Amino acid sequence: MITFVPEPHLLDSPRGRAWPRPPVPAPVRGTVPATSADVVVVGAGPAGVAVASALWHHGVRDVVIADRTGRPCGRFFGRIDRLGQRVLRSPYEHHPGVEGYRDCELLDFARLHWGRLTPTERRQIRMSQAGHRSVVPVDVFDAYCDHLIASHHIGRKTWQARVREVVPEGDAVTVRADRFSVTARHVVLCLGEERREAPDSWWGGGSAPAGVSYWDESVPVGGQCLAVVGAGLTAAHLIAGALAEGREVHWVVRETGERYQCADVNSSFFRPEGRLRFNRVGWSERLELMSAFRRASIMFEFRPLLERAQAEGRLVVHRGAAVKSIGPGVGGTTVVRLAGGGRIAADHVQLALGTTPSIGEGLLPGEALSVRDGWPELDERTLAHVRAPRVSVVGAAAAMVLGPAARNIDGHRVATTRAAAAIAQVLQGGRLPAPAKTAVGV
Ligand SMILES: Cc1cc2nc3c(=O)[nH]c(=O)nc-3n(C[C@H](O)[C@H](O)[C@H](O)COP(=O)(O)OP(=O)(O)OC[C@H]3O[C@@H](n4cnc5c(N)ncnc54)[C@H](O)[C@@H]3O)c2cc1C
Missing domain, CATH: 3.50.50.60 (FAD/NAD(P)-binding domain)
Known part of the structure; x- marks a missing residue:
């Protein structure tokens, strides 16, 4: 292939x-x-x-x-x-x-x-x-x-x-x-x-605590080590920007691996035959098609950049890692705790959880x-x-x-x-x- x-x-x-x-x-x-x-x-x-x-x-x-x-x-x-x-x-x-x-x-x-x-x-x-x-x-x-x-x-x-x-x-x-x-x-x-906002369980709900920001906020991102949570193109842009500034990045991906695709949506749905396929079925099948064919993914163009950064140790990808909580750590760091028991201490955490x-x-x-x-x-x-x-x-x-x-x-x-x-x-x-x-x- x-x-x-x-x-x-x-x-x-x-x-x-x-x-x-x-x-x-x-x-x-x-x-x-x-x-x-x-x-x-x-x-x-x-x-x-x-x-x-x-x-x-x-x-x-x-x-x-x-x-x-x-x-x-x-x-x-x-x-x-x-x-x-x-x-x-x-x-x-x-x-x-x-x-x-x-x-x-x-x-x-x-x-x-x-x-x-x-x-x-x-x-x-x-x-x-x-x-x-x-x-x-x-x-x-x-x-x-x-x-x-x-x-x-x-x-x-x-x-x-x-x-x-x-x-x-x-x-x-x-x-x-x-x-x-x-x-x-x-x-x-x-x-x-x-x-999309973070679940209440991450820090008890409400606005993000110090050291945590969302992708669409103009908040100064300080420090050398950044953690990015999210599997889509927005996360990829945040990572690419941080790497270009010389930061070390931890990337938290809930899925078992990152997905590279031209678009978030299967391309057939941009064409009449895809719309017809959707139109022909009832509500519950439409819901299934929506969740199966619109999933977070990253443009192919990012792949060489992100793979090189991983090989050089500047980017660490935590795959299959669901966030359990986010809170303050020692020395002004912010700690992301993962469901499997893992833990990432970063100077700043950026959330790109979709829309x-x-x-x-x-x-x-x-x-x-x-x-x-x-x-x-x-x-x-x-x-x-x-x-x-x-x-x-x-x-x-x-x-x-x-x-x-x-x-x-x-x-x-x-x-x-x-x-x-x-x-x-x-x-x-x-x-x-x-x-x-x-x-x-x-
Ligand atoms: C970073 C990013 C990149 C994207 N790139 C692409 C791409 O390359 N190709 C693609 O097809 N899609 C892309 N998308 C998806 C994209 O969001 C949509 O295609 C497009 O922005 C949607 O246009 P829209 O007019 O529906 O929404 P928006 O662009 O969000 O516009 C909605 C407007 O309504 C206003 N509004 C909402 N509520 C109210 C209210 N109560 N009173 C007054 N105003 C209100 C908002 O302030 C906003 O200005 C991207 C999304 C993001 C976040």
Whole structure:
């Protein structure tokens, strides 16, 4: 068997190049939007940008976008840059641009900027054109998102606000944010995912103790010895960053070994046949497919780097090691105790335990939200909540309809196509499909 091991240099695209950026209006602060709109989109990450762009093509222009950060894709690039991630994991075909309309695709955009790309980045474009796996520079993706934001007038519709409540009332939905309320005919929740917190048993619950931080926190990481807990790409970025700074790293992996894969999701689920496989089965089989085919893994490009560090003794991997507790040790160290009796004393511990989809709990009133096994029940045709047909979801929360790829950028495209078309149809005088009783059978 041939083993595919791309070289680590693919991970090193430059960041922060000067792209000819279209003017993106500054986030709106201090003022408030109109009190009514056709559509409110909550969350301006890649999913929210995809939805707003698609609605624009459908002729739906009276849109208010509310986002905690106030900057379209702000949380996405903030997280990526905190980790020092230079390339996306997803290929050129996966982007928040609109399917089925004359719009610039990510690959077209990169080719338009050929002169700015490094030889490695150009080779990746050729790989993509030839139908092979390719990696996309974060810099290119960022400039492309700005292009989408400017060309679909998203910046000027985005308001910095934390949405507290989404209340369906008859033919309308009221969105209550900390600074304003907007009543809309439709709402699309594009809330993304929050970081997964450590179990209470590790230190008794609550915020992390001194010497412990999560992957998405900007906390100074001190000392020479770092322990990283987690088996995914986020953990790999933390480890690579620490090794580059000359630290010694202990890597705690609960599974019996680290897994190298192109994507977290089996690639068939990005294609129609994978979605069909998911659609054909009932709820419990869908749950099984979700756990079997979306598992933490690391891009192949990291493998030579991490294996070399192990061989040189700079990286120690603790495989099959579940964390039992984390607490203070002697001399200002933090001790990770493992279920098998092992113990790691480190200057700092970083946790990369994954993310959990935000499904609208806490926003929608209980009677409007039907939750099953932690997932919202959605109308499969419109991606609207079965008990709130004017509130749709795009992003990770749609995974029990669209399969595990719903949590990735390509899944947002598929969800957007479905949700935006349904909303536009109703706004333009069509009928809202009769609510489905349940999303999918047993
Ligand atoms: C480090 C990292 C790298 C990744 N790389 C890739 C990749 O290469 N390819 C890929 O396909 N996927 C990748 N993913 C998965 C990725 O998270 C998603 O594809 C993408 O970010 C999801 O977009 P989103 O819009 O659903 O969520 P987000 O980007 O998280 O956006 C959601 C937005 O909603 C806002 N929000 C949430 N609740 C509220 C509220 N109540 N009020 C107001 N605003 C709110 C949030 O603040 C946020 O700005 C990566 C994830 C991480 C963490």
